[in-house]
Amino acid sequence: MLARLVKYRWQYMMILPGVVLLFLFSYVPMFGIQIAFRDFRIGTSMWESPWVGWDNFSFLKEPQFWVVVQNTLWISAFKFIFGFPAPILLALMINEIRSSIFKRFVQSVSYLPHFFSWIVVAYILQAFLTMDGGMVNDMIQKSGGEPIFFLGSTEWFRPMVIGSSLWKETGWNTILYLAAITTIDPQLYEAAKVEGAGKWAQIRYITLPGILPTISIVLILSIPSLITVGMDQIYPLMNTANMAVADVLDTYVLRNGLQQGYFSIATAVGLLSSVISLILVLVTNQISRKMNGEGLW
Amino acid sequence: MGVMRSRSERWAQVVLIVVMLLICASVIYPFLYMLAISLNEGADAAKGGVYLWPRSFTLANYEIVLGNEVIRHAYLVTIARTILGTLSSLLITLLAAYGLSYKRLPFRAPIMTYILITMLFSGGLIPLYIQLNHLGLLNTFWVFIIPGMFSVWNMFVMLKFVNGIPEALIESAELDGSGPFRVLFSIVVPLSKPMLAALGLFTAVGHWNDWFAGAFYVTDQQLIPVQTFLQQLLSASDISAVIGSNTNQEALARDSAMQNITLMSIKMAVVMVSTLPILCVYPFLQKYFVKGVLIGSVKG
Numbered sequence: 001m002l003a004r005l006v007k008y009r010w011q012y013m014m015i016l017p018g019v020v021l022l023f024l025f026s027y028v029p030m031f032g033i034q035i036a037f038r039d040f041r042i043g044t045s046m047w048e049s050p051w052v053g054w055d056n057f058s059f060l061k062e063p064q065f066w067v068v069v070q071n072t073l074w075i076s077a078f079k080f081i082f083g084f085p086a087p088i089l090l091a092l093m094i095n096e097i098r099s100s101i102f103k104r105f106v107q108s109v110s111y112l113p114h115f116f117s118w119i120v121v122a123y124i125l126q127a128f129l130t131m132d133g134g135m136v137n138d139m140i141q142k143s144g145g146e147p148i149f150f151l152g153s154t155e156w157f158r159p160m161v162i163g164s165s166l167w168k169e170t171g172w173n174t175i176l177y178l179a180a181i182t183t184i185d186p187q188l189y190e191a192a193k194v195e196g197a198g199k200w201a202q203i204r205y206i207t208l209p210g211i212l213p214t215i216s217i218v219l220i221l222s223i224p225s226l227i228t229v230g231m232d233q234i235y236p237l238m239n240t241a242n243m244a245v246a247d248v249l250d251t252y253v254l255r256n257g258l259q260q261g262y263f264s265i266a267t268a269v270g271l272l273s274s275v276i277s278l279i280l281v282l283v284t285n286q287i288s289r290k291m292n293g294e295g296l297w
Numbered sequence: 298m299g300v301m302r303s304r305s306e307r308w309a310q311v312v313l314i315v316v317m318l319l320i321c322a323s324v325i326y327p328f329l330y331m332l333a334i335s336l337n338e339g340a341d342a343a344k345g346g347v348y349l350w351p352r353s354f355t356l357a358n359y360e361i362v363l364g365n366e367v368i369r370h371a372y373l374v375t376i377a378r379t380i381l382g383t384l385s386s387l388l389i390t391l392l393a394a395y396g397l398s399y400k401r402l403p404f405r406a407p408i409m410t411y412i413l414i415t416m417l418f419s420g421g422l423i424p425l426y427i428q429l430n431h432l433g434l435l436n437t438f439w440v441f442i443i444p445g446m447f448s449v450w451n452m453f454v455m456l457k458f459v460n461g462i463p464e465a466l467i468e469s470a471e472l473d474g475s476g477p478f479r480v481l482f483s484i485v486v487p488l489s490k491p492m493l494a495a496l497g498l499f500t501a502v503g504h505w506n507d508w509f510a511g512a513f514y515v516t517d518q519q520l521i522p523v524q525t526f527l528q529q530l531l532s533a534s535d536i537s538a539v540i541g542s543n544t545n546q547e548a549l550a551r552d553s554a555m556q557n558i559t560l561m562s563i564k565m566a567v568v569m570v571s572t573l574p575i576l577c578v579y580p581f582l583q584k585y586f587v588k589g590v591l592i593g594s595v596k597g
Contacts, residue, residue, distance in 0.1 A: 024432065117506035120568055132559070135345075138345035236531055254422065267423040274419055
């Protein structure tokens with residue numbers, strides 16, 4: 001055994017840095033979860049903080065926390081309802097473009113927003129929606145309406161979040177579907193044309209069934225992300241005026257923990273959402289095993 | 298019958314092209330709009346109506362933005378972290394992937410499980426923050442680099458790719474007496490260039506776009522990257538709250554009074570300055586990105 005370990009010493013050396021990094025930045029924080037059950041103050045040692053049992057989970061009794069849970073679920077539900085079918089639809093449309101140059105142009109342009117940060121997206125929203133000469137309010141006023149304070153409105157927050165995430169990711173998410181479409185046997189379309197099938201029939205009976213396996217994989221893989229709605233996107237758009245609908249689990253942890261210093265409580269909330277997402281991943285793995293005959297790993 | 302179908306299909310094609318053009322416009326137009334405002338006098342743009350072309354053209358916004366120490370410094374931080382972060386992450390992740398590609402490696406299975414667990418469960422933000430504090434990484438440049446140096450997801454993609462390299466190639470090199478490091482850099486790396494390019498680009502974009510670490514892991518304004526600067530400016534109520542030292546502020550206040558500069562016009566100039574590099578390199582790199590998605594999506 002020792003001889004084999006020595007034989008592979010270089011391989012172990014290669015793996016070592018990664019293993020150490022995971023230990024430092026994944027495993028140590030996992031052990032750090034214990035502060036959810038301790039009364040921890042920054043500057044003291046976590047091991048010396050007194051145990052307090054489930055005291056830090058008292059947020060479960062606060063109505064404010066359940067509002068945050070609801071906000072999270074609303075945003076993730078809307079994102080799913082619009083964000084899941086949109087790339088399928090766009091991929092089907094791109095696939096029907098006859099000119100291959102135009103097709104490539106559309107693809108390139110629609111992938112582009114994926115590469116901008118959510119901060120830049122927030123700037124774009126601000127540029128269009130601001131009350132100081134922003135285009136949308138400018139047009140509302142010119143047509144005789146009252147300007148709307150979109151950026152600080154509870155009604156417009158969700159449409160803004162959903163709309164901007166559609167803008168940013170729909171094009172990029174077509175890549176897998178377009179790749180799946182190219183693997184469909186062209187003879188199927190030829191045969192369908194001979195049979196007199198029109199475009200709609202071809203999409204309905206050949207293209208859609210052809211990408212169904214991809215659709216089901218994407219569907220399954222989107223389950224674990226149901227609870228994380230993207231703090232990167234929400235946080236830049238959040239302000240005191242729209243907080244009532246904008247505050248989600250991730251921002252709740254951020255505010256209580258890093259900004260107000262309630263480390264133990266924030267860790268408890270974080271633990272709760274980590275556990276839920278672990279359950280979602282495990283469920284997803286089971287579903288994948290049943291449907292595709294193999295798990296995620 | 299045939300004529301009718303081709304006619305209706307021709308109409309469908311026209312509608313399709315119009316819809317596609319609208320979608321493309323929705324992507325491109327915001328940048329033209331922001332560009333127009335950034336090239337317009339701020340006070341004038343605030344009156345509205347600048348949609349496509351600057352009405353009273355000025356470069357003053359860009360002069361202030363490009364002449365500002367804080368922004369220039371933020372740019373240097375972003376460039377440094379993108380280059381260093383990407384190269385170090387590719388190296389460390391590739392080393393681990395190659396080491397683990399030896400199927401007969403003793404304890405390979407437990408090491409893989411050890412790695413996989415971190416994908417399923419995490420300690421969360423606060424325990425990570427406490428650990429970063431404990432290691433003395435908070436408020437240093439290295440907090441941008443070290444925690445992200447090993448990417449589990451990229452390692453699995455690389456592992457799958459390396460496993461696809463014919464074993465005969467590697468074995469013959471080993472028979473010639475090359476050690477694993479030699480084999481890695483003389484055979485595996487040259488064969489993996491497209492994969493490394495794709496993963497490297499994704500990592501680089503991640504670094505370029507990250508504002509979170511700069512906003513919460515550092516407090517020293519000398520250490521913030523461009524995206525964090527943008528994030529601070531986004532919610533600022535006046536220009537001086539974000540930009541520059543006292544002397545700069547005075548100069549800026551004087552300038553803005555003189556040249557009708559508003560917070561909005563400065564914001565638009567800053568956002569253009571931060572996105573232009575991506576807009577410029579994107580057309581040349583797009584094919585690597587697409588390849589990267591497809592490499593990562595096929596399960597191994």
